[in-house]
Amino acid sequence: MSKLNILVVEDDPLSREVMDNNLAGHAVDFAADKAAAERKLKAGHYDICFLDLLLGDNDDYSGLKLIPLAVSKGVYSVVMSSCDTEETISRAYALGCKEFYVKGNEQQNLAAIIARYMRDDGGKKAQQVFAGDFITNDPETRSLVSEALKYAATELPLMILGPSGTGKTTLAQLLHGHSGRDGDFVAINCAAYTEDLLESELFGYKRGSFTGAHENRKGKLAQADKGTLFLDEIGAMSQNMQVKLLKAIEEKSFYPLGADKPEYSDFRVISATLEDVQQLLAEGKLRFDFFQRVHGMTIGLKPLAQRKCDILPLMQAFTKGKKRLAFEPEAREHLLAHNWPGNTRELKRFVELIGAGTQGTVTLETVRRHITPAAAPRQGIPEPVTPAQYDYALKHGLSAAVDRFTEGLIARNLSANGGKKAAALAQLKISKCLLYAALAKARKAEENPNG
């Protein structure tokens, strides 16, 4: 941890001693009255200033009068006072103080303030994020992400909404990176599993708990201990599963399959979905009590078509350290006019295609060849093939892509019907043979993810 320059403005010698002890490891300077504090603020280069408001028995809020000076010197100002009327708190914030605490819990509060300051460097790091970890020039998106970053270091759950490919996972990783949590970022796509598989994937299992459970396996909840659990596509989770997970989120404890003792995990939840949450709630697909546990702060990411100012910076980022691209003016215009239905994922694939197959300046003709109008979804009619499915078919062949699509549909239907196979047979109009073959394949893939 780097050393900070800190000024503590405090008249009470005992409180100064308490602050000094709790700020050990940093360069701490003290001022007992207004005049000394003014002198030190003008002369010094402090990172943080902790201010008591009443300096002396007959003082008239000298601490408040010091806030504008500290702010003008670029010092992160924190009030720590035993005077906490609503009026005083409002005045302190209006004058530019960043945080207001009531004295009495210094050990925890000071550690939290310092940790927050170090992570954010007084707000400067939030700006750096947009040039690297989450590239965007869109003011609305910047404002949303900045707001979300303020919640990164809290225990509150976060929910990220937005169409496929808008950067939900990237944002979740970014928030985990700024959370200060020591554990791992553990992601799971809830739509990719049947209910049974999702349960064992999330909660883990004990040896012998079902056929094929040859050894104990840690679930995602346990893996995310002291870290972040990222639940992608929560709308695809069955009601039954939502109840089980709700309990685990609430109590931070759960029973792995076949276990007779609970296990504990200190995980923080970030969830995401591309579906309309209000509609999911209205249709009863998302339980309200589960939604309340996972939605905390909600961040809605816009599709690329609504933040076209990000297209060129993202392309620059995708080619960083690789072959750089230059476009003819018409080609550039065509890029900006395209709707990018697959969002950043489609843009990245496009950049890779162009990078691999062209020499010199990229022409309009080349751009047109790779992004045809047919790639954009027709208004009002759902796109029959997603860019990801198309990519998969190109890579693995049509037959493998059809199998994958079939298994995905069956898994989704089973999940929605609480695992009832009869309902899947009736609703999807498929044979038992196909259903069991798909389940066997999914199990096999689960047991051998690399094969």
Next chain:
Amino acid sequence: MADVEKIYHNLKSRAIGLKSAAELLPNCAPERRGKVISLMRDAAKDIERLLTELEAGPRP
């Protein structure tokens, strides 16, 4: 701020300081322990004085 309000504020402030110092004391470095205890005694005397002032003064 009225006089009596100031007394309440100072009382609260000293009492909180005393509480924080008491929490700090078990993990306090031996060379600082004596100083902290001495400051805590001063704070306790201050609290005593403020309570006497409160008793003597008009009720809020």
